[in-house]
Amino acid sequence: MVDLDWSNLSFSYRETAYNVRCTYKNGAWGELEIHSENTVNLSIAATCLHYGQEAFEGLKAFRCEDGKVRIFRMEDNARRMISSASYLKMAEPPVELFCNAVKKVIELNAEYIPPFESGASLYIRPVLIGSGAQVGVKPADEYQLIIFVTPVGPYFKNGNTGTMSAVIERGYDRAAPHGTGHIKAGGNYGASLTPGMLAHADGYDNALYLDPKEKKYVDECGAANFFGIKGNSYVTPASSSVLPSITNMTLCTLAEEMGLKVERRPIPVEELSEFSEAGACGTAAVVTAIGYIDDPETKTRYSYGDKPGPWCTRLYQAVVDIQHGRAEDRHGWNTVLDL
Ligand code: PLP
Numbered sequence: 632m633v634d635l636d637w638s639n640l641s642f643s644y645r646e647t648a649y650n651v652r653c654t655y656k657n658g659a660w661g662e663l664e665i666h667s668e669n670t671v672n673l674s675i676a677a678t679c680l681h682y683g684q685e686a687f688e689g690l691k692a693f694r695c696e697d698g699k700v701r702i703f704r705m706e707d708n709a710r711r712m713i714s715s716a717s718y719l720k721m722a723e724p725p726v727e728l729f730c731n732a733v734k735k736v737i738e739l740n741a742e743y744i745p746p747f748e749s750g751a752s753l754y755i756r757p758v759l760i761g762s763g764a765q766v767g768v769k770p771a772d773e774y775q776l777i778i779f780v781t782p783v784g785p786y787f788k789n790g791n792t793g794t795m796s797a798v799i800e801r802g803y804d805r806a807a808p809h810g811t812g813h814i815k816a817g818g819n820y821g822a823s824l825t826p827g828m829l830a831h832a833d834g835y836d837n838a839l840y841l842d843p844k845e846k847k848y849v850d851e852c853g854a855a856n857f858f859g860i861k862g863n864s865y866v867t868p869a870s871s872s873v874l875p876s877i878t879n880m881t882l883c884t885l886a887e888e889m890g891l892k893v894e895r896r897p898i899p900v901e902e903l904s905e906f907s908e909a910g911a912c913g914t915a916a917v918v919t920a921i922g923y924i925d926d927p928e929t930k931t932r933y934s935y936g937d938k939p940g941p942w943c944t945r946l947y948q949a950v951v952d953i954q955h956g957r958a959e960d961r962h963g964w965n966t967v968l969d970l
């Protein structure tokens with residue numbers, strides 16, 4: 632195992648020994664290649680550089696107490712990458728190719744998988760780019776699927792013991808009403824940088840986006856899905872501009888099993904006052920409780936306390952217990968590797 636301060640890793644890029652790549656050309660995917668360099672050699676006219684033919688994924692693998700390595704919901708990430716590729720008119724990497732590549736890159740970098748109970752994990756980042764040259768606005772005829780890994784610690788500095796703040800950024804959208812919000816296109820993240828920086832400059836951890844069409848409903852919280860707890864319900868936005876979060880799908884299933892009613896529906900901004908807890912969810916942080924949300928336009932603060940509430944805590948724990956092999960994986964979410 633490489634010598635790293637495993638318990639104090641941040642969520643940042645650290646180079647590892649290998650990455651894997653696969654090229655699509657002449658209408659077919661080639662063989663999986665193993666690379667040790669962390670750079671790409673591209674045509675200056677590649678469509679990913681000009682016309683946004685780029686999508687990515689994010690998933691995690693965990694070293695567990697039984698010595699095995701578990702990858703969480705890999706096939707769901709594969710399917711979401713296919714949906715991103717389809718919308719951006721890129722070659723779609725088959726689920727089997729994607730999954731074999733993920734397993735291979737983990738195996739090759741086994742010495743970078745953080746030890747059990749370090750609180751860290753191996754973050755897996757698949758990237759799909761249009762690498763073929765075009766000058767007219769049209770899809771490339773060549774694509775590259777590149778998958779790298781990097782060991783990471785918690786996404787937010789308070790981890791899952793604290794809360795974060797958010798501010799409603801009414802002047803900005805991360806995606807358009809009938810645009811690309813539902814896929815993991817790099818362009819969405821470019822569009823989120825200005826509102827994200829503004830939220831930070833004003834002292835908030837995150838920007839909260841409203842639905843881009845009517846600005847009446849809650850959409851997403853930074854690069855994470857939003858949920859609220861109201862009475863005995865887990866409420867999360869139904870919106871065509873929100874990324875279908877795999878963590879959120881997981882939480883919906885677990886919430887239902889815990890006896891909560893799951894409501895996927897538009898959430899009017901004013902309803903934020905009716906939640907006992909609010910949270911943001913995604914692969915990087917799993918669940919981060921929201922302490923308060925400010926709406927500068929109406930000068931309203933929606934407060935949920937400065938500690939994660941009971942449901943945020945219980946849901947978070949249920950997910951990480953499955954990911955670490957401590958709880959039974961009743962839905963077959965984990966791929967188990969003997970490494
Ligand atoms: N929403 C956005 C915009 C994201 O970038 C992410 C991160 O992947 C999520 C939600 C959470 O999705 P997942 O739970 O699949 O990681």
Ligand code: COI
Binds near residue numbers: 854855914915916
């Ligand atoms: C997530 O995993 O929840 C993210 O939002 C990842 C982010 C670094 C794009």
